[in-house]
Amino acid sequence: MKSKRSVLTGWVVLGVVIASALTACGADEPAAPTPAAQPDAVQLGEVVTFPDLTRDHSEDDIDYPQSPPVGGDHDPAWLDCNGVVYDEPVRDENAVHSLEHGAVWITYQPDVDAGDIDELRAKVDGGQYIFMSPYPDQNAPIMATAWGVQLAVASADDAALADFVQEYSQGSQTPEPGATCDGGVML
């Protein structure tokens, strides 16, 4: 069994060597130009990661470093987050608990285009592990936040937004897999 495996390994190594040699031969075509770095203040369309977040329960008001917050200590009560559309800003401390349960939080600047808000509402309303609210203090028109990850986009139809929801709603970053979005508090 062992010798069969080592013979196989030998063939694999040989194959890889030949394949790389051929690749190297074909590599004299000019390389595609590297796109210039985008020096935007708020990186639109890029998922930003925030590691090492604390997650204790606290009934105090908490001063979060991000707007909207991406995690950290939070209220013992989570905000109902199964497809709920909040038309007023929600309390950060409750919303962060919903992120811990695996929800994606869609937020928008109140003066964003009404058509965008309708489109977001259509995506969120009745969904699972997703909720939305206006967020006056954020630095991009539309943002999506899950525990430890955040995305900013300019419009509701940005494909990066749909990708974010698919990836992170109950995604592998969820600190409490299986926790519920029902039975919490509303606004």
Place this chain on the structure above:
Amino acid sequence: MTLDAATELDSVPPSADRPSAWLLVVAVIAALILGAVAGVLLLRPESTPGNASAEAGFARDMSVHHSQAVNMAFMVYDATEDEEIRRLAYDIINTQRAQIGMFSGWLQQWDLTQTSTAAPMAWADHSHEGPMVSYDDMPGMATDEQLAELEAASGVEAERLFLELMTEHHRGGVEMAEAVVPLTNREEVQRLAQTIVTGQSGEIEYMQDLLAERQ
């Protein structure tokens, strides 16, 4: 291929070009076959955990452990009107019940039975403690007497008893989840075990606060 290169190739006499072209074709085919073999070997799913594996033992024992937590949470949910305690109970019921579904799903995917004849915690190699004969011997499990006491209690008495029993239960759950981490290299098992360690540790802290408010 650029036009220049094509012209250059055409200008070379065919007789001189043939052998090296054939060699190239043979090399490409060989590389493709070897690449495919390498791909199959590298991407082949690892064999799944066996019946006596730590992963299977953890999934089975943790299901039993979680089930008792769910039952205790239902008891206190019925025994009090306190909003915070009921929300904690609701959270435990949903989260641990969903995780029981994950354990069960693993065992199904691994083509293993949901239960086994192995002694509780045998997978964790606690040989120095002697074999466990009952699931009640698993870390943090409440006894039948304690469960009866919780069932009979109401109001703040039930809340205190629940918080004490669930704290012990969570400590045991953390111990079991910590035990499986060094015994497995399966990502889904490590990830869920880690979330149980951090999640239940955090809930222990929270329950200490709730308990202090009720003394």
